[in-house]
Structure formats: structure tokens, C-alpha cells
Amino acid sequence: MKxxxxxxxxxxxxxxxxxxxxxxxxxxxxGNCTGGCPVSFAMDYGPSQIIRLLQLGQEQLVATANSMxxxxxxxxxxxxxxxxxxxxxxxxxxxxxxxxxxxDHEDVGGLPFPFLKDAPQQAIISxxxxxxx
Amino acid sequence: xxxIGVFVCQCGNNIASTVNTKKxxxxxxxxxxxxxxxxxxxxxxxxxQEMLKEVVKExxxxxxxxxxxSPHMHEKTFRKACESxxxxxxxxxxxxxxxxxxxxxxxxxxxxxxxxxxxxxxMTIERLKRNRPLEKINIPxxxxxxxxxxxxxxxxxxxxxxxxxxxxxxxxxxxxxxxxMARLSETFPTMDCSQCILxxxxxxxxxxxxxxxxxxxxxxxxxxxxGNFTVQIRKKAKxxxxxxxxxxxxxxxxxxxxxxxxxxxxxxxxxxxxxPFPQSVPNIPVIDAxxxxxxxxxxxxxxxxxxxxxxxxxxxxDRIITEEIxxxxxxxxxxxxxxxxxxxxxxxxxxxxxxxxQFERLASSSGPTGGEIRRPSxxxxxxxxxxxxxxxxxxxxxxxxxxxxxxxxxxxxxxxxYRHKVHDGQAYVFYMDIRSGGKRxxxxxxxxxxxxxxxxxxxRVSRVYERGGKTIxxxxxxxxxxxxxxxxxxxxLATAIVAxxxxxxxxxxxxxxxxxxxxxxxxxxxxxxxxxxxxxxxxAGTCVGPMDIPESVSMGSAAAAKVLSxxxxxxxxxxxxxxxxxxxxxxxxxxxxxxxxxxxxxxKGVKDRKGNIVRWIANVNDGVCQGCGVCVAxxxxxxxxxxxxxxxxxxxxxxxx
Ligand SMILES: Cc1cc2nc3c(=O)[nH]c(=O)nc-3n(C[C@H](O)[C@H](O)[C@H](O)COP(=O)(O)OP(=O)(O)OC[C@H]3O[C@@H](n4cnc5c(N)ncnc54)[C@H](O)[C@@H]3O)c2cc1C
Ligand code: SF4
Ligand code: SF4
Ligand code: SF4
Ligand code: SF4
Numbered sequence: 001m002k003x004x005x006x007x008x009x010x011x012x013x014x015x016x017x018x019x020x021x022x023x024x025x026x027x028x029x030x031g032n033c034t035g036g037c038p039v040s041f042a043m044d045y046g047p048s049q050i051i052r053l054l055q056l057g058q059e060q061l062v063a064t065a066n067s068m069x070x071x072x073x074x075x076x077x078x079x080x081x082x083x084x085x086x087x088x089x090x091x092x093x094x095x096x097x098x099x100x101x102x103x104d105h106e107d108v109g110g111l112p113f114p115f116l117k118d119a120p121q122q123a124i125i126s127x128x129x130x131x132x133x
Numbered sequence: 134x135x136x137i138g139v140f141v142c143q144c145g146n147n148i149a150s151t152v153n154t155k156k157x158x159x160x161x162x163x164x165x166x167x168x169x170x171x172x173x174x175x176x177x178x179x180x181x182q183e184m185l186k187e188v189v190k191e192x193x194x195x196x197x198x199x200x201x202x203s204p205h206m207h208e209k210t211f212r213k214a215c216e217s218x219x220x221x222x223x224x225x226x227x228x229x230x231x232x233x234x235x236x237x238x239x240x241x242x243x244x245x246x247x248x249x250x251x252x253x254x255x256m257t258i259e260r261l262k263r264n265r266p267l268e269k270i271n272i273p274x275x276x277x278x279x280x281x282x283x284x285x286x287x288x289x290x291x292x293x294x295x296x297x298x299x300x301x302x303x304x305x306x307x308x309x310x311x312x313x314m315a316r317l318s319e320t321f322p323t324m325d326c327s328q329c330i331l332x333x334x335x336x337x338x339x340x341x342x343x344x345x346x347x348x349x350x351x352x353x354x355x356x357x358x359x360g361n362f363t364v365q366i367r368k369k370a371k372x373x374x375x376x377x378x379x380x381x382x383x384x385x386x387x388x389x390x391x392x393x394x395x396x397x398x399x400x401x402x403x404x405x406x407x408x409p410f411p412q413s414v415p416n417i418p419v420i421d422a423x424x425x426x427x428x429x430x431x432x433x434x435x436x437x438x439x440x441x442x443x444x445x446x447x448x449x450x451d452r453i454i455t456e457e458i459x460x461x462x463x464x465x466x467x468x469x470x471x472x473x474x475x476x477x478x479x480x481x482x483x484x485x486x487x488x489x490x491q492f493e494r495l496a497s498s499s500g501p502t503g504g505e506i507r508r509p510s511x512x513x514x515x516x517x518x519x520x521x522x523x524x525x526x527x528x529x530x531x532x533x534x535x536x537x538x539x540x541x542x543x544x545x546x547x548x549x550x551y552r553h554k555v556h557d558g559q560a561y562v563f564y565m566d567i568r569s570g571g572k573r574x575x576x577x578x579x580x581x582x583x584x585x586x587x588x589x590x591x592x593r594v595s596r597v598y599e600r601g602g603k604t605i606x607x608x609x610x611x612x613x614x615x616x617x618x619x620x621x622x623x624x625x626l627a628t629a630i631v632a633x634x635x636x637x638x639x640x641x642x643x644x645x646x647x648x649x650x651x652x653x654x655x656x657x658x659x660x661x662x663x664x665x666x667x668x669x670x671x672x673a674g675t676c677v678g679p680m681d682i683p684e685s686v687s688m689g690s691a692a693a694a695k696v697l698s699x700x701x702x703x704x705x706x707x708x709x710x711x712x713x714x715x716x717x718x719x720x721x722x723x724x725x726x727x728x729x730x731x732x733x734x735x736x737k738g739v740k741d742r743k744g745n746i747v748r749w750i751a752n753v754n755d756g757v758c759q760g761c762g763v764c765v766a767x768x769x770x771x772x773x774x775x776x777x778x779x780x781x782x783x784x785x786x787x788x789x790x
Contacts, residue, residue, distance in 0.1 A: 001615045005517060005559040008588060025583045029591070029612050052613045055588070 007057030016054060020093035024055045026083045033077030033087045043067040047077050047087035054090070068094040069105050069131065099133040106131035135166035135262050138194040139254060140185060141230075142176035142201035148235040151246035157200065157230075160251045164258055168192055177207050182214045189218035196220075196261045200228040200254045221266035223709065223777060228257040252790055259789040260782045267709040267776055272756045274360035275459040276700045279304065281352055281639070284312020285331065285682055286674025287464035288338050289689030290696075294462075295343035297697040302456050303338065304366055305348045307395075309413035310335055312466050316396065316490055318497035318504070320682060321546040322577040328412065328499065335414040349419050353453055355461075355643055358733075358757035359669030360705060362458040370449040372420035372428065373406075377444035380416035382408075384436035384445065392424045398491045400509060401501035406436050406445075411499065420445075460669050460696040463643065463653060464689065465636060467675040470525040470532060470629040478524065478626055479597040483604055484510040486597060486624040489543055496550045506554050508623045515558065515622030518551055519606045520544045521594050522564045525629035533629050533650060538679040540627035541568045545578040547625060548587035560587040561619055563594050563608050571681070590617060597624055630679040644732045645670055652678045663692045666759075667731060671695050710760035712753045715772040719750040725764035725773050726751060733757035734764060 007013075017023060027048070034046030044065040045053065053062050071091040078086040098105070108128065116124065139161040143149035154172035162170040169192045175181050176199055189197060197220065199211045204227040212222035230250040238246040276299050280291045283305035291301045303310065314320075315335075317327035338344050353365040373384075384406050391402040396409035403409075406420045420428065420436070427433040427447055437445035472480035472488055479486045485508045487495075498504035508515050522544050525532030541564065548560035567589070569575040581587045592609030599605070606619045632651035633639075640647040645665040646654035653676050656664040663671050671692040674685035699705070712725075716739070726734040737752035751773065753764075762775045774780060 001610075001613075002618045003561075003588070004620065008559065023583065025586065049613065052610075056610065056613060056617075058613070 001056070001058065003056055008055075010057050010059060012059040013054055013057050015097065016090060016093050019096060020086070020089040022085055022090050022093075024051055027051045027055070027085050028083055030082060032080045032082065033085075036076040036080045037071075037087075038074060038076065039070045039072060043070050047071075047091065050094075051085070051087060051090060062094065063098070067091060068098070071095075095130065102133050104132045108132055135196055136192065136194050137167045137196040137198065137258060137261060138169035138185075138188055138192060139167055139171075139198045139200065139258070140176055140188075141170070141172040141250070141254070142181075142199065143172060143174050144202060144231055144235075145175065148201070148231050151235045151238045151240060151243055152230060152250045153243045153247040154250075156247050157250045157254060161254055161258065164255065166262060167258065169194065176201050177210055182210065185211065185214050186218040189215060189220055194220065195224060196264065197225040198228060198254060198257050198261060199225070200230045200250060200257075202231040203227075203229045203233075223267040224261070224264055226257050226261045226264065228254045230254070256786040256789045259785040263779070263782045263785055264777065269706040270709050270711070270755050271704045271706055272358075272360050273704050274700060274702065275362075275457050276300070277302065277456065277458055278460045278462065278696050278700075279362070279364055279456065279458045280462045280464060282312070282464035282466055282674070282676065283307075283310030283338075283346070283348070284464060284466040284674060284685070285314045285334070286466070286676075286685040286689040287312070287462065288334050289686045290462045290464060290671075290673050290693045291338055291344050292334065292341065293690050293693030294696050295338075295341045297693065297700075299343065299697065299700050301344045302364075302366075302458070303344055303346045304350050304352060305346065306351050307409060308349050308371070308407070308417075308419045309409050309415070310338065310346060310348065311410075311412075311414065313490070314682060315410060315412075316398075316497070317493045318500070318550060319546070321542045322571070322573045324546070324549075326498075328497075332412045332414075335412070339414045346415065347454075348415060348417075352639065352642060358754060359667075360459045360699070361756060362461060362669065364456045364458050364461075366454050366456060368452045368454060370422070370451050371417065372422065372425075372445065372447055372449050373418055374444045374446050374449070375415070375417055377442045378417045378440075379442055379444075380418075381441065382418070383439045383441065385418055387435045387439045389433070389435060390424060390426065392421055397494050397501055398488065400487075400491055400494050420447075460671065460699050461643065462671045462673055462689075462692045462696065463639070463645070463665075463676055464673040464692075465633050465639065465676040467630045467679065468633055470631045472524070472626055472628050474531060475524060475626070475628075477596045478521065478594070478624070479599070479604070480626060483597065483599060483624070484508075485515070485604055485622065486626065489540065489547070489625060489627050492547050492625045493543075496547070496554070504554070506551055506558075513622070514555055516555070517559045517561065517619065517621050518548075518623045518625060519594075519619055519621040520547055520560065520562045520625045520627065521597075521606075521608075522562065522627045523593070524626040526627075527565060528629075533631065535650070535679070536568060537627075537630040538568065539630065539681045541566075542571075542574060542577065542681065544625075544627050545569070545581040545587070548581045549585045552585040552587070560585075561606075561621075562587055562589045563592060563606075564589060565591070565593060571683075592617075597621075630675065632676065636676065643667065643670055644730075645672075652676065663688055663695055668757075668759075669699070707756070708760065709755075710775065710777045711755050711758035712760070712762070712764050712773055712775050714751050714753060715774065716750050718770055718772040720770055720772075721749045721751065722769060723751070724767040724769060728763045728767035730761065730763060731757050731759050733759070 034048040040046035068091045141154040141158045158170040158172045212225045215225040216222040280287045280303045291303045350368045353367040356363045388404040388406045390405040393399045394403035422428045494500040526537040569578045590610045592611045594608035604621045636651040673688040673692040738746035
């Protein structure tokens with residue numbers, strides 16, 4: 001991977017910082033967030049790795065990873081972070097930035113009718129909010 | 134017949150739980166020459182000591198044995214008690230029945246422990262019977278200190294000793310004192326300017342009435358022992374008469390020839406007659422003879438023509454001066470490992486790969502670029518600088534196994550200095566671990582990262598090479614698990630801190646120990662960190678191992694305190710456990726002389742009645758001898774023996790077993 005000044009301070013990186021309100025340089029890379037995250041085992045990159053890739057300006061790897069979609073917003077990461085960094089906010093920012101480009105994570109039209117009918121209302125509403133623009 | 138008393142200590146339950154102390158005492162009572170025995174709960178307590186004193190007087194004892202803990206613990210206590218009861222303290226011996234007996238036996242029937250205690254005590258009794266009373270050795274102390282090395286550690290030691298009212302001779306091998314600290318720009322973690330805090334101390338040392346500074350000088354020879362060293366100092370020829378020179382600098386101005394500046398680490402030139410830097414102390418130039426055409430082939434002489442006070446003296450020669458010294462502080466500092474060892478980083482091949490100290494000079498307002506960060510190759514301001522940590526450190530294969538301790542901190546400092554001077558510059562740091570233990574140190578590193586935007590990459594750099602006019606740094610970021618590549622305008626190597634070349638030879642001259650890296654050994658790394666095994670020689674600063682300025686200064690002050698406490702008495706008492714030579718049978722083979730680790734053995738001439746030397750024999754210098762006994766083992770003719778542990782005593786002890 002090539003890194004340079006432009007990548008480290010790319011518009012993408014700066015936008016994620018602005019939307020999340022977090023400063024990536026603050027992260028120690030201690031890994032506590034990934035250690036505590038209930039879903040990091042299934043993520044392409046755990047929360048701390050996502051932050052590392054953002055520190056290194058690696059937009060492509062961050063944007064295509066499944067991490068932001070798996071995050072359940074439990075805030076375990078934030079509550080454990082010794083630097084007060086919220087990986088949850090960062091993943092939320094990545095979700096928002098993706099959805100606002102109109103890139104849905106879920107194709108609602110493609111969902112089978114019986115599923116929609118049987119699923120709890122709560123799951124449908126929060127799922128649509130999270131995955132669909 | 135002897136009148137020996139045996140006191141067996143129970144040490145609470147420490148001894149009594151596995152040793153029947155009463156039985157030990159009773160058994161000892163049967164030995165001829167023993168007139169008193171008893172056991173007691175705590176011999177070292179005040180009542181225990183009082184009891185001992187009373188028994189000594191009441192039974193008119195001429196020898197005392199305390200069977201108790203290790204002599205390291207309470208030998209002094211019991212010898213003192215005996216002394217105050219009127220007994221020669223060296224007629225008191227300790228049998229170690231705790232560390233060597235009760236603690237290593239778990240047998241609750243106490244059988245084994247008791248038998249062993251009886252054996253050990255019986256052996257000590259036989260040794261004690263053959264003990265001669267010894268007198269403490271009093272040696273006079275010359276109250277003048279020598280400090281070797283005029284870096285910050287040596288300067289601090291000299292100032293503190295001088296302030297304590299004692300004379301100090303400060304010997305520095307360069308033309309000025311100041312050491313490496315004089316090279317630094319600003320210092321972590323407070324970022325104060327190095328010169329601004331150092332030069333007042335240098336001047337204070339120069340002006341102090343108790344300090345004599347010899348620069349451009351080295352230690353030629355050291356003889357003697359604590360309180361009584363005779364030191365020969367080689368004052369190398371400066372070709373400038375120090376008494377006449379006013380430091381006007383006319384000569385430097387007019388000298389037409391130049392050479393690489395040692396002080397600027399070859400980033401700049403200096404004249405052939407020079408002072409290393411403008412605030413040099415003393416402000417007296419020296420001529421670099423090997424580059425001076427006048428001295429080499431009698432051409433030039435410009436400096437002598439312009440020198441008003443006629444201080445230039447091309448005929449000057451090295452001089453040896455002798456000083457009588459009571460204590461020595463060694464503060465010879467450090468060097469950087471030569472970067473040439475690291476071909477893969479392009480040092481020496483790629484001009485813009487420099488060392489940490491060179492970066493300090495670039496950042497220093499008195500440096501070759503006036504404090505602007507400009508790279509050596511073309512003087513351009515670098516837009517990206519890569520700092521590589523642990524170069525040579527923590528590298529068992531090519532460098533040294535230890536951590537150089539300060540480079541994490543100074544690399545963080547460098548990124549800040551760079552960012553403060555080149556606002557849109559990007560600094561990268563390759564590191565293995567960040568070691569920033571110390572007051573406000575980790576906060577400092579975080580400031581470099583969080584506030585000044587340094588990009589830290591966790592991994593080593595595998596190579597630095599040139600591609601299309603660019604310097605490419607190829608390394609790893611193990612946090613993201615990837616190989617990374619950076620185009621750098623300049624690369625700074627945080628090379629390992631190593632001992633001065635020649636540090637081992639100086640140690641041999643002084644008779645002090647050093648490790649495999651030539652760093653000097655402390656007497657005890659925790660409890661006696663500024664002393665060496667050679668009494669009267671102390672250590673300060675980075676000659677012991679890598680450390681920063683606050684630690685070097687603390688060590689300088691600590692060494693000074695040791696010197697001052699030594700100098701507080703006119704004489705010092707030494708334990709008389711020293712070797713002695715049975716002169717008639719010494720055949721001068723010098724095995725002892727070669728074996729002695731403290732250089733305590735010298736040759737002595739035996740004179741006939743007319744005063745002519747008829748033969749040579751070995752002689753032990755009581756002031757230097759540490760009583761280790763190596764010479765006793767080495768002597769083939771068995772004519773050297775150790776007071777308190779003579780062969781006769783030791784064999785008697787063995788026979789009693
Ligand atoms: C790049 C770099 C940056 C640094 N930045 C900082 C910082 O910001 N803050 C900080 O706290 N520390 C810093 N340090 C560490 C600091 O330089 C040292 O802690 C300090 O200078 C050690 O002082 P010293 O007196 O022990 O040794 P030195 O400064 O090496 O002094 C030893 C002196 O002894 C003389 N000498 C050597 N051998 C002999 C001999 N045989 N006879 C006579 N004289 C002799 C030498 O010429 C020298 O003058 C830095 C180090 C480096 C390499
Ligand atoms: S908020 Fe998201 S990233 Fe943080 S611990 Fe919970 S699931 Fe993991
Ligand atoms: S817990 Fe905080 S500091 Fe540690 S890796 Fe996660 S975000 Fe970074
Ligand atoms: S004699 Fe030597 S030191 Fe003096 S001016 Fe000439 S070159 Fe320089
Ligand atoms: S102080 Fe830091 S850079 Fe220096 S050797 Fe130790 S870990 Fe490496």
C-alpha cells in the first residue's frame with residue numbers, strides 16, 4: 001500500500017471525521033473496541049482495524065468492508081475506549097455517507113413477502129432505517 | 134585456651150522451626166575452649182545485643198560466635214556489640230544457620246537442621262580459635278576530585294562537588310565541554326532550547342573557583358586507590374597558548390583552510406583552527422594539526438600573524454600533568470552507532486538519509502542551516518520526512534540487543550520540530566513499540582501524533598532506495614497487516630546509543646568493570662547505581678547505558694554526593710580483610726598480580742643493608758585490596774594469604790567437619 005500526504009488527508013477521510021465528530025489520530029490502536037464488540041468476529045475488519053485503515057486513508061477498503069453494516073450500535077466499543085473514541089459513531093458516519101449516496105445495503109423489493117409479513121415490526125423499521133436510504 | 138561464647142539465635146521461628154537451637158548450644162558447650170553457650174529468641178534485638186555484651190564481660194570472653202542469619206545481615210551489628218564490650222570486633226564470627234540451614238530444610242522433626250547447625254557452628258569455632266585480632270585500616274583522603282568527561286553529567290557532578298567546597302579537575306577530550314547536549318536543538322519533554330539551559334552551566338563551571346578544566350586532554354594513567362589516586366593527564370597540543378589567548382577569534386577568521394566539522398557531524402565545515410561552536414568553554418581555539426599546512430609542511434601561518442597576543446605556538450607539544458586525587462567520577466557519555474552498518478537504509482549512499490543528531494543540527498538555530506529544515510543534498514525544504522526508530526537497537530543480529538531508550542522520545546520531538554518549522558510537511562515514524570516511560574513523556578508522544586499530525590506506522594523498514602530521483606521507504610504497518618511504501622524527501626535514522634569507542638580501554642586503565650557493550654558496570658544496578666566495584670570511582674550519565682538528560686543530571690548529582698560524603702572525613706576506615714604476602718617465600722612469579730581484579734598487587738623491592746634492591750616480591754596495597762582471595766588461589770608457592778580467612782583457619786574449619 002502506498003501512503004502519502006494526499007491520502008492521509010483525503011476529502012473522504014476528512015468527511016468521516018466531520019460526520020462522526022471523531023479524530024482518528026486519537027486512537028491508540030489498543031484494540032479494546034474490537035475485543036469487546038459482540039459482532040467483530042463476523043466483520044471483515046473489526047472496529048479498531050477500520051479506524052487504522054482510516055488513519056492510513058484507505059477509503060476503498062473501508063467503504064467495501066461489511067463492518068459498518070454489522071455494527072449493532074451497542075456502544076460497547078465507546079464505553080471501553082481509553083481515549084473516548086467512539087467506533088460506533090465512525091461506523092454510523094460511514095453508513096450515513098453510503099446511504100446518502102443512494103447506495104442501499106438491502107434491496108427491500110427483493111425481500112420475500114412471507115418474511116416481511118412474519119418479521120417483528122421493530123425489526124422491519126430499524127432494519128429499514130439502518131440499511132436503506 | 135580460648136574463652137569462646139556461642140550464641141544460637143532462634144530468629145523467632147525462622148530458625149527454631151527446623152533447628153533445635155537449645156541442642157545446638159548444649160553440644161557446643163562440650164567443645165574445649167567454649168566457656169559459654171546459650172540460645173535466644175532474637176539475637177539482633179536490643180535485649181539480645183545487651184545480653185551478648187553482658188556475657189562477654191561476665192565470662193571474660195575472648196571470642197564470640199553468633200549462629201544466626203547470613204553475615205550480610207548482622208555481622209556488623211554483632212561485631213559492634215562485641216567492640217563496645219571491649220572485644221576486638223574481628224574476634225566475632227557469624228555462623229549462617231538460617232539461609233544455609235533452617236530455610237533449606239523442611240524436616241519438622243528438626244533432626245537434619247540441628248545436625249547441620251551443629252556441624253557449621255563447630256567449624257566456625259575452630260576457625261575462630263585461629264583468628265588473630267585485626268585492626269581497621271585507616272587511610273588518609275586527598276580531597277580533590279577528578280571528573281572525566283565534560284558532558285552534562287560530568288558538568289553537573291563537577292559543579293555539585295565544587296559547591297560542596299572541594300576542588301575538582303574536569304578533563305574533557307574535545308576542545309570544549311558540553312558533550313552531546315550542546316548539539317541538541319530543543320529538548321523533550323518541555324521543548325526548552327538545549328544551548329540556553331546548558332551554556333549557563335558550562336560558564337558556571339568555567340568560572341567556579343574550585344573547578345579546573347582541562348580540555349583537549351585525556352587520562353594517561355591512574356595509580357593508587359580510594360582517597361589516594363595519582364592521575365596523569367595528557368594535555369594534547371592545542372598549538373595555542375591558553376594563558377595568552379584572549380578568545381578574540383581573529384585567527385579563526387583569517388585561517389584559509391577548512392575541514393569537516395566534528396561538532397556539526399560533517400553537515401558543515403570548520404576552519405583548521407577552530408572552536409567547536411560559538412559558546413565553547415573555554416573559548417580557546419585549537420589547531421587541527423593533521424589539516425594545518427603550517428604544521429605539516431611549514432606553509433601558511435596566517436593565524437600567528439593576526440594573533441594580537443601572540444598566542445599561536447606551532448612548536449607546542451603534548452604535556453603530561455600529574456594530579457593527586459581522592460575520588461573519580463567517570464562521565465564519558467555515548468556515541469551513535471555508525472549508520473554505515475545499515476546499508477539497506479542507504480546511509481552514506483543516499484545523501485538525504487541522516488542520523489538523529491544530524492537532524493538536531495538541522496533544527497538548531499545555531500546549526501548549518503540556521504535552524505531551517507533543509508535537506509543535505511540540495512538544500513530544499515523536505516515535504517515529507519520519514520523517521521525510522523530502533524535502527525541498530527533491539528537488533529541482535531546486526532546491532533545491539535538493548536533498547537536505546539531515548540530515541541522514541543527524540544523521534545517524537547523531531548516530528549514536532551519539523552512540523553513547527555514546515556507547517557504543511559508530513560512526518561512518518563516507523564516504530565516497533567513506543568517507549569515513553571517518564572514524567573509527561575507519553576503525553577508528549579501523543580501530542581506529536583494527535584496535535585502535530587505525525588503518522589506513526591508500526592513496523593520496521595526493510596529498505597530505503599532511490600527510484601527515479603525519489604527516495605523510497607519500504608516497510609510494514611503491522612496494525613493493518615500491510616506492506617507500505619512512502620516517497621520521502623528525507624530520512625532520519627534513530628540509531629542506537631553506544632558506548633564511546635575506547636570506553637573499554639579507559640575502564641581497564643581505571644580498573645572498573647564494563648559489559649559486553651562497553652557500558653560501565655554499576656557496583657549494584659539497583660542499590661549502588663553510581664558506584665563501581667573499585668572504591669572511590671563513581672559513574673554518571675550515559676557511559677553507564679542509554680539515558681536522557683534528567684537522568685544524566687541526577688546521576689551526576691548523586692555521584693557528587695558520594696564524593697562529598699567520602700571527603701567529609703580526613704581518614705577513612707577500611708575492613709582489614711585483605712591479603713598479605715609471606716615475603717621470604719615469594720618467588721615473584723606475578724601470578725597474583727595478573728589475577729587480581731582490583732590491581733591491588735604491586736611489586737616491591739627488597740633492599741639489603743646498603744639500600745640496594747636485591748630482589749622483587751609481591752606486595753598487597755591494603756587501600757585497594759577488596760579481600761576477594763583470588764590471589765590466594767593463584768599463588769603457586771602458597772605465600773599469599775587472606776587475613777581472617779588464612780589457610781590455617783580454613784583447614785581447621787574443614788577438619789572440624
Ligand atoms: C538525537 C538525540 C536527541 C536527544 N534529545 C534529547 C532530549 O530532547 N532530551 C533529553 O533529555 N535527552 C536527549 N538526548 C539524550 C542526551 O543527549 C543525553 O542524555 C546526554 O547528552 C548525556 O550526557 P552525558 O554527559 O552522559 O554524555 P555526553 O553528552 O556524551 O558527554 C560526555 C563527554 O565526555 C567526553 N569524553 C568522552 N570520553 C572521554 C575521555 N576518554 N576522556 C575525556 N573526556 C571524554 C566527551 O567528549 C563528552 O564531552 C538526545 C540524544 C540524541 C542522540
Ligand atoms: S457499537 Fe458497533 S462497533 Fe461498537 S461494539 Fe457495538 S457493534 Fe461493535
Ligand atoms: S478502544 Fe479506542 S483507542 Fe483502542 S483501538 Fe478502539 S478506538 Fe482505538
Ligand atoms: S597555520 Fe594552520 S591554523 Fe593557522 S591559519 Fe594557517 S591553516 Fe589555519
Ligand atoms: S527507545 Fe524506542 S526507538 Fe529507541 S530503541 Fe527503544 S524502542 Fe527503539
